[in-house]
Every structure is written in structure tokens, then in C-alpha cells.
Amino acid sequence: MKEISELRFPDDFFYAADHEWAKPEGDNVRVGISDYAQDQLGDIVFVELPKIGDRHAKGEPFGTVESVKAVSELNMPVGGEILSVNKALEDSPELLNKEPYGSGWMIEIKPIDTAELKGLMAKDAYLGLLKGLNP
Amino acid sequence: MRYLPHTDEEIASMLGVVGAASLDDLFSAVPSSCRRNREMNLPEPLSEWDLNRLMRDFSNNVAAPPEYKIFIGAGSYEHHIPQVVPYLLSRSEFVTSYTPYQPEMSQGTLQAIYEYQTLSARLLGMEVANASMYDGASALAEALLMAVRITGKRRVVLSCLIHPHFRSVVQTYLAPTDCEIIELPYRPDGRTDLSSLPSLEDLAALAVQSPNFFGVIEDLKDPAERAHDQGALLIATFTEPLAYGMLKSPGSLGADIASGEGQSLGIPQSFGGPGLGLFATKMSRVRSMPGRLVGRTTDVEGRRGFVLTLATREQHIRREKATSNICTNNSLCAVAATMYMACLGASGIRELAQLNHDKAEHLKKQLRHRGCKIPFESPTFNEFVAEMPPGFAKTRQRLLEKKIVAGLPVETYYPELRNHYLFCVTETKSREDMDDLVKELTL
Numbered sequence: 001m002k003e004i005s006e007l008r009f010p011d012d013f014f015y016a017a018d019h020e021w022a023k024p025e026g027d028n029v030r031v032g033i034s035d036y037a038q039d040q041l042g043d044i045v046f047v048e049l050p051k052i053g054d055r056h057a058k059g060e061p062f063g064t065v066e067s068v069k070a071v072s073e074l075n076m077p078v079g080g081e082i083l084s085v086n087k088a089l090e091d092s093p094e095l096l097n098k099e100p101y102g103s104g105w106m107i108e109i110k111p112i113d114t115a116e117l118k119g120l121m122a123k124d125a126y127l128g129l130l131k132g133l134n135p
Numbered sequence: 136m137r138y139l140p141h142t143d144e145e146i147a148s149m150l151g152v153v154g155a156a157s158l159d160d161l162f163s164a165v166p167s168s169c170r171r172n173r174e175m176n177l178p179e180p181l182s183e184w185d186l187n188r189l190m191r192d193f194s195n196n197v198a199a200p201p202e203y204k205i206f207i208g209a210g211s212y213e214h215h216i217p218q219v220v221p222y223l224l225s226r227s228e229f230v231t232s233y234t235p236y237q238p239e240m241s242q243g244t245l246q247a248i249y250e251y252q253t254l255s256a257r258l259l260g261m262e263v264a265n266a267s268m269y270d271g272a273s274a275l276a277e278a279l280l281m282a283v284r285i286t287g288k289r290r291v292v293l294s295c296l297i298h299p300h301f302r303s304v305v306q307t308y309l310a311p312t313d314c315e316i317i318e319l320p321y322r323p324d325g326r327t328d329l330s331s332l333p334s335l336e337d338l339a340a341l342a343v344q345s346p347n348f349f350g351v352i353e354d355l356k357d358p359a360e361r362a363h364d365q366g367a368l369l370i371a372t373f374t375e376p377l378a379y380g381m382l383k384s385p386g387s388l389g390a391d392i393a394s395g396e397g398q399s400l401g402i403p404q405s406f407g408g409p410g411l412g413l414f415a416t417k418m419s420r421v422r423s424m425p426g427r428l429v430g431r432t433t434d435v436e437g438r439r440g441f442v443l444t445l446a447t448r449e450q451h452i453r454r455e456k457a458t459s460n461i462c463t464n465n466s467l468c469a470v471a472a473t474m475y476m477a478c479l480g481a482s483g484i485r486e487l488a489q490l491n492h493d494k495a496e497h498l499k500k501q502l503r504h505r506g507c508k509i510p511f512e513s514p515t516f517n518e519f520v521a522e523m524p525p526g527f528a529k530t531r532q533r534l535l536e537k538k539i540v541a542g543l544p545v546e547t548y549y550p551e552l553r554n555h556y557l558f559c560v561t562e563t564k565s566r567e568d569m570d571d572l573v574k575e576l577t578l
Contacts, residue, residue, distance in 0.1 A: 046422065071447040073456075 007035040015126035022077040032105045041067035049085040078116040080109035205540040208559030210374040220474045238442040245441035248429045251473040259393040260384025261415035265426035266464035268412025271396025272301040276308035277425045278394040282340030282368040294327035296347035299548045325351035325511025338367035350518030359389030378516040380488030401475025411468040425459030491517035495560040501573045518559040
């Protein structure tokens with residue numbers, strides 16, 4: 001596993017305490033997991049994503065991510081309707097390890113309330129959280 | 136692992152460490168209302184000689200093959216088991232092996248289970264089979280839960296021609312869930328009546344047994360298509376997998392899950408257990424599948440090896456979100472089935488299935504000649520229902536005195552079918568055995 005300083009956290013993303021990221025794209029929000037999350041999980045072998053059209057509230061599970069050593073729930077950083085899922089992850093789950101902020105995105109949501117984004121952390125706050133987790 | 140009982144001294148010393156005066160004192164936290172305050176009503180210990188005599192006396196009261204000719208299957212089948220199966224199975228590597236969590240020291244057990252998965256998947260025409268479950272009934276219940284998990288729906292439909300014990304286990308298994316169980320009636324030809332299916336909504340699964348409890352071969356293709364039309368899974372269950380030696384496999388007919396009893400495959404009847412739960416499905420459903428799974432892989436030096444795989448579905452990792460609370464398998468019975476299937480081979484299983492079918496057809500024909508009716512016209516495998524003449528109960532008693540057990544009264548499970556008996560003929564019955572039965576039937 002890498003040092004926190006070796007991990008990337010783009011400025012224009014929002015981060016949740018359980019390590020999902022959310023990025024506004026027009027009216028919608030794209031969701032994935034952070035560089036820290038993929039690094040902690042290790043080699044990711046399977047991603048279970050929701051059906052298009054499913055609706056979940058903020059904090060509710062929308063899928064699972066499975067690595068060679070663990071399975072983790074994925075929780076909605078903001079509530080909303082699933083508009084699309086990243087089909088490429090079905091056959092290439094390793095994209096999550098390679099490009100967690102790019103080709104490793106997971107779902108796109110039509111948010112119920114965009115104000116929920118403000119409850120998430122910006123880069124600096126998230127880094128603070130990670131440093132607290134890894135003193 | 137050995138079983139070494141503690142001596143009185145050891146017990147006293149352990150009690151001393153925890154500060155308990157006696158064993159009763161140790162259990163004082165258990166409320167008195169939950170405790171038995173009487174002695175157990177058990178006989179005194181017996182010597183080995185006396186014990187053997189006692190067991191012999193017991194077995195003299197039981198009608199068991201080969202002394203008795205038993206023409207009953209109904210979920211438990213008498214088949215010849217090649218001597219090589221019990222011989223190999225008694226090897227301590229198989230008999231005493233423990234859960235193969237450590238692949239570096241469990242290659243033999245793991246490979247045996249892997250072979251079992253391969254052979255049972257092939258027999259059922261499926262892409263993947265798990266390492267086995269407890270028995271056919273619980274395997275069916277697990278299949279229904281899997282369908283509920285996959286579809287997110289809450290209603291499961293069972294053919295009433297699924298073995299009554301299986302349906303009873305399903306009721307127990309699903310009772311704590313919010314699933315609704317609906318039973319479909321049977322048609323006059325002895326197959327499941329699917330006509331009410333389109334009116335049922337929110338269907339997770341349709342489960343059909345083939346050959347069914349009446350011995351009749353169901354046309355699985357039709358229920359599969361109908362289930363799929365309603366976004367449900369078709370679960371094919373069975374009590375006599377030998378039938379698939381000559382019938383089309385459930386997988387090739389469109390079943391999404393095939394799960395049922397594997398006792399027929401080299402496991403003695405043993406008065407009802409242990410059985411073997413066969414469970415197989417499509418590869419696309421593997422992550423929703425319950426139970427343990429062994430996979431083939433390569434080690435760091437590129438050599439073939441076997442490991443437990445996809446364990447993240449299981450309870451010890453996934454906790455309450457596991458696909459099942461069963462994360463073990465019925466290894467010894469699964470290994471017996473592997474040896475049995477490997478002994479017979481594909482052509483042997485086909486020939487044996489044909490022999491079972493032909494013998495049962497012979498008895499069916501003989502009974503017909505004697506004026507018995509065959510109420511269900513559809514093709515059968517090694518079991519069939521016959522409507523016997525009204526006085527047959529007495530004849531059956533007379534046959535029993537001649538050590539012939541002539542069929543199972545179907546009325547016990549289907550009260551409307553008075554004087555109907557379910558007959559089974561396997562390769563263990565000779566033409567003479569059948570003649571002995573038939574000639575006792577007075578016209």
C-alpha cells in the first residue's frame with residue numbers, strides 16, 4: 001500500500017467519509033471510489049453495480065466491490081436515480097485500480113437534492129480524514 | 136482430529152481455574168427454567184457384545200435390502216454401488232479430512248471436490264456446480280433463495296409434484312423470510328399444470344421436479360420458457376439424477392438452476408441419510424450461488440493447483456450479506472458420488488439409466504396385464520404410479536410376508552389418489568423379483 005502523499009486526489013471532486021467520490025457533470029453526478037479506497041482494497045476482481053433506474057437515498061448501498069482480499073459495500077454519496085453504470089467494469093474491474101477517477105468510474109446519478117454534495121468533503125478535508133486514519 | 140475426553144482430574148483443575156465449584160455451578164448462568172432438572176432417561180452402557188446383539192435385533196425388525204425386495208424409491212433409491220467406491224472412500228485422507236482452507240496441504244481433498252463439481256455440472260448440463268450441499272431438499276430451498284436474490288422478487292412457485300418432503304423443507308426454510316410460496320396442481324397426465332402461471336405476478340422462481348414425484352418426466356423446456364417470459368428463474372429439482380443419463384439435462388432445456396438429491400450416485404440409502412445436495416447453475420449466476428466452491432489455478436511455479444474460490448460469497452467473509460449460511464459441503468458423500476460417476480463413466484451412466492427405465496417399463500406392463508391401471512400416461516423413468524385393485528392392501532401385506540415391499544401408498548401424500556401406489560424398479564431387481572410380485576396379484 002502507498003503512502004497518503006503518493007495518492008492522487010483531484011481538486012474538483014467531492015469525497016465521502018467511506019471513500020466514494022462524487023463529481024458534478026452538468027445536472028448529474030458521477031460516482032466512483034477514491035485512489036485511497038482502491039489502494040486499500042488491492043487488486044479488484046469484481047464490481048457489482050445497480051440496475052439503471054434504481055433509486056437510492058444518500059448513504060444507501062448501491063453495489064459491492066470485491067478485491068482478492070475483501071468485499072466492500074458501495075454507498076451513495078448523494079441520493080438519486082441511477083442513470084448509467086460503467087459497463088466496462090464488468091470485464092475490466094482492474095480499471096478501478098488503474099484510473100479510479102477516470103475510466104474506473106462506477107455510476108452516474110440524477111441527484112434528488114444537489115445540496116447533498118455540500119455535505120461531502122473537499123480534497124483538503126478528505127486528506128485530513130485520511131491522515132487521521134493513518135497517523 | 137481425535138476425540139479425547141477429559142478426565143475427572145482435568146475437569147476439576149479447569150473448574151478450579153475459572154473458580155467454579157462444580158459443572159452445575161459452571162452453568163449456573165443458564166436460567167433454571169431452561170434446564171432439565173431430571174436425569175436423562177437413558178439405558179446403562181453396554182458391552183460391545185451386547186451392543187452388537189442389540190443392533191442385530193433392531194435390524195431384524197427392519198425390511199431392508201437385499202433380504203427384502205423393495206419396490207419403493209420415492210426420493211431414496213437402491214442401486215448397486217461398485218465395491219471400489221466404499222473401498223476408496225474409506226481411506227483416511229477422505230474420511231477424516233477437514234475443511235480444505237489451506238490449499239498447500241489439501242490438494243487431494245480439493246481436487247476430489249473439483250472433480251465432483253465437474254462431473255455433477257456435466258450430468259446436469261450446467262456450467263458451474265458448487266462443492267455440494269446437505270441434501271436435495273435444502274439445495275432446493277437454497278435455489279429458491281438464490282432466485283429471490285437475483286430477481287429481487289418475492290414469490291416462488293412450486294409444482295405440487297415436487298417431493299412432499301422437499302416442499303416441507305422449503306416451507307421451513309422460507310418461513311422467516313417474506314417470500315410467498317404458491318403450489319401448482321398437477322394435470323391428468325401426471326405433469327405440472329402451469330396454466331395459472333401467467334396470472335401470477337412478482338415471480339422470482341418456478342420450481343419443477345423431473346422426474347417428478349409420480350415418476351413422470353416433465354417437459355422442462357416449456358416451464359423454462361414460461362418462467363423466463365415472466366422474468367423468473369426456472370429451478371429444476373430431482374430426486375433421481377440417474378435419469379439424466381438418458382434424459383436431456385436440465386441445463387440444456389433452459390433451467391437456470393438445477394438442484395436436488397444425489398443419493399442415487401453411489402451413496403447407500405442408510406434409512407434416509409446422509410444425502411447429497413447437488414447444486415449447479417450458469418456461470419453468469421456464480422456470484423449469487425450459495426455454498427463452497429473449488430477452483431483450478433496455477434501456483435507461482437506454473438503448476439496446476441486447486442483452491443477454495445469466490446469465498447467472498449460466504450459467511451466467514453460476507454457475514455449477514457453472504458449468499459447462504461451454509462459455507463461447508465457434504466464432502467464425503469460428494470467424494471462418493473465422484474467415485475461412482477467416474478466408475479460408471481458417461482456411457483455406463485447412460486446404460487444404467489436405460490436399464491432402470493426398461494425394468495420399470497417391464498413391471499408397468501406386467502401390472503397392466505394384471506388389470507392395474509396406469510393413471511398418468513406421460514413417460515416415466517424408473518418409477519410410476521399404478522392404481523391397484525381395491526383389495527390390494529391385503530395383497531401388499533401378503534407380499535410383505537414374502538419379503539417383497541410392493542410400492543408406496545400415494546394416498547399418504549395425495550389423499551385424492553386412493554389405491555394408488557408408487558412403484559420403483561432399479562437395476563437391483565431381477566425379472567424373477569418382478570414376477571414374484573406380479574403373480575401374487577389376484578385378478
